[in-house]
Amino acid sequence: MVFSRVLGVGYVRELSEQVLRWAAGAVGGDVRVAAVTGLRQGANPWLVEFEPAGRVEAAVLRLGDPADPGHRQRFATEVAALRVAGDHRLPAAGLIAADLDGAAAGALAVLTTVLPGHSRIPPVASTERLRDMGATAAALQAVPLPPRAALPLRSRSISDVDFAAQRREKGTTALMTAAEERLERLPAPGGPTVFVHGDLWFGNTLWSGDRCTGLVDWDCAGAGSPGIDLGSARFDAALMFGLPAAEEVLAGWQRAAGRRAEQVAYWDVVAALGTLADMAFCVPALHDQGRPDLDADLLGQRRDAFLRTALHRLDAGQA
Template identity: 30%
Template sequence: MIENELPDRLLQWVVRSVNPHAAVVSIRQLHGGTSSTIHCISLQFNDKVTDYVLRQLDNEEWLQEEPDAAWHEAESLRWAAKTCLNTPQIVAYDISGSECGIPAVLMTLLEGSVDLNPQRMEPWLDGLAQTLVNIHAVEADRFSWNYFTYIDLDSLEIPAWSNAPEMWGAVFEIVRGPRPETKPCFIHRDYHPANVLWSGGAVSGVVDWVNACQGPAGIDIGHCRVDLAKLFGIEAADAFLSAYERYAGPAFRYDPYWDLLSVVDTLFGPPTVDEGWTAFGVTGLTDRLMEERLELYTASLLKRTEGK
């Protein structure tokens, strides 16, 4: 059953990319796409039905900043294949939209589903941490994309919604200061629980590699910890860090600088409940709670800097 119609030109490109003799069986839009539109397309050939994921890069602002975003994701998926994880396989991509009418990426669909309501928190956090360690084990010296902050550090202002302006002033001073020395590795750059799939109680794959690059491991850890702190509180964020340190061993040295930088990278506006979380069944969160949890978490990070 086809739930969402897509332009004929786009569907024809999908079919040609997989098998010119395949037939479209079904189309459904997937949850989680915030800067692009994502569909699952089922194709049938010789009695076999296979599912594929189509990303339409329809965010004009993003494309102005990164016109080669489709190529970036395609290369990221090829690099991600070097990990010991299940990651989508690139099938085809159209950088400019000249073939299918819009910049797009076509890839295989992974088994599993997002789990934001774990029955047991400890093994769930362990799975997230071990998976991230496996990503960071891949060297990225020859990968063409490099880490950068999403927000201009020089233009940071005390959040108008904050009840702790002095705290933010201290945070800004730290993140504008010297960065810890670290060896770049392959990072996902958008690693959080909604980009990790589960099946049978174990991680079955990692998706959404469009921002992957070479950079500090601490940025991936910090990005995930911010989300965990807002979803569940400081305890979950700290347990995830402890699990990561356990799996990474002495090769990893934690520095709260990257956590603080990850927090600052979210200050485009007041903290709100992520639409993707509610789409995946999370309830009971409010925007006010997000503000409170973010400030409590940030205060805990500042305490960590005092012990350095």
């Protein structure tokens, strides 16, 4: 999903001495901070490098506002998700330390290990890359997870953003309205809940060649249907590379999961409705990820093609 939530984005443009001391203390070994580099538009989150180089040469530091209840919830979710991912050896950064009330660091803070790879999105994706995206989503669905306070029940990606309300305010399309009405007439798929990332798009993945080396930005994670992450990954592939790419993601998911995915068309519609009518809202994030070729018109055309296909499959009774 291209409306990625970045923890604390815009909250901190410079790092205080207090937070630098906290980060160095969390690493331990009498190290000091040697350099910091902003990873998103020159700011939060930060790559923090230490010297002398010891057990941790560098770490990723995310900061947020302790006075903002939304930040506090998302940071708690991020930490809980990283712990679940670590327990199940999923491709995620290791948690070094967290300050979830800001008392020690002077801000909400999460310090994690650095994953290999990069998140730049190529203009063309190989079959191997697309199928590995599906396999990555399948790895999460293998972890049963009942809802809990920090990892609540999720029914869609980026569940703290009400896209339907924003469309009512800013304008919508006949196709998106029809899709909303179609979902309202359908019962939500049931079944046991599993661990979901909750914002699975290519900008939240790291890659070395065509191999996914990790997932980042876990602040929308929770418990939900496997279709949430699969639908999100399929939708993003269609936006980035065209409609056939979504089928390769599905093929990779099914091969890794060892079973057929269920209710694919339903979750495709859910994923496509996690946007605004005017796709200009996500263009800056995509350009920042290396895709200046994508504009609002092309993204809108691809979104609508994906959504029409999903609605046709629903009407035809296809999974």
